[in-house]
Amino acid sequence: MTLYDVVTLTVKIGSNAQVFESIKASGDQSGSKLLGCWYSDIGVLGQVLVLRGFESEAALVSERKRMLLEGNPFGCGECVTDVKIDSYSLFPFLPPIEPAVHGGIYEMRVYGTKLASLQHTIDAWEKALPERTQRSPLIGAMYSLEGAVPRFLNIWPYASVDERSRIRAEAVKDGIWPPKGGPAHLTTMESTICVPAPFSPLR
Incomplete structure (x- = not known):
């Protein structure tokens, strides 16, 4: 899918x-x-x-x-x-999203990008993700097909809010995230921290 x-x-x-x-x-x-x-x-x-x-x-x-x-x-x-x-x-280089147990919290991040920047963003993520996902898994990154475009959603699971803050800070400090050149193409940023429902296939 x-x-x-x-x-x-x-x-x-x-x-x-x-x-x-x-x-x-x-x-x-x-x-x-x-x-x-x-x-x-x-x-x-x-x-x-x-x-x-x-x-x-x-x-x-x-x-x-x-x-x-x-x-x-x-x-x-x-x-x-x-x-x-x-x-x-x-994003075309990512595997389909599958149910899995990660525990804790999920971060839903939505970014708006400049016009004609979406392909650049996908390419930058493809280069940067292998090292970034050694720190914590990515559920998926996907671009919107409607509404306010171009924009994309990325979903990250963490054990806790504290773990999220630590991993993100370390990734930035080590220069592996955000993707090189990526932030220059962003226009908006939005983040929501969510907790899975007990029956959620991703939880």
């Missing part, structure tokens, strides 16, 4: 458990695979994020239409006050 979406649900206060049960019960849809479910812990609070992979572009579009027309995302619409859906394509 190289096509993904992230469904961000803004949920009513105190409804996380109910929302999780509904998402778990929904499971995989036709042509899609549930890969991760998290709630925001640092950043914009009150959000539940769902990552899904798709077998094809047709499957992604079909599932998007179904969700919009039903108007009841994951069967928990009564708990939801806002929905945002973003579609992504995996």
Whole structure:
């Protein structure tokens, strides 16, 4: 799978458990695979994020239409006050995202880039990632297919917030991250620290 979406649900206060049960019960849809479910812990609070992979572009579009027309995302619409859906394509040199247990926290980082800078960014990441992922694994990096573009999402798991800070600081100090020339092409930066739901395939 190289096509993904992230469904961000803004949920009513105190409804996380109910929302999780509904998402778990929904499971995989036709042509899609549930890969991760998290709630925001640092950043914009009150959000539940769902990552899904798709077998094809047709499957992604079909599932998007179904969700919009039903108007009841994951069967928990009564708990939801806002929905945002973003579609992504995996950086071409990366392997498909697979379920795994990493523990702790996940960081969702979204960067905007200058026009005509996306390919440069992908190339820079391909060169820099082998050394960077010796410090901590990367779940995936993918560029947005819609909305405010160009921008890309990268997902990193860590054992804790303290471990994240230590690893990132060491990578910068050692000159292996960020990718050489990468920051000059960025326009915006956004980060959310998330905690996996108990049933999340990525957790």
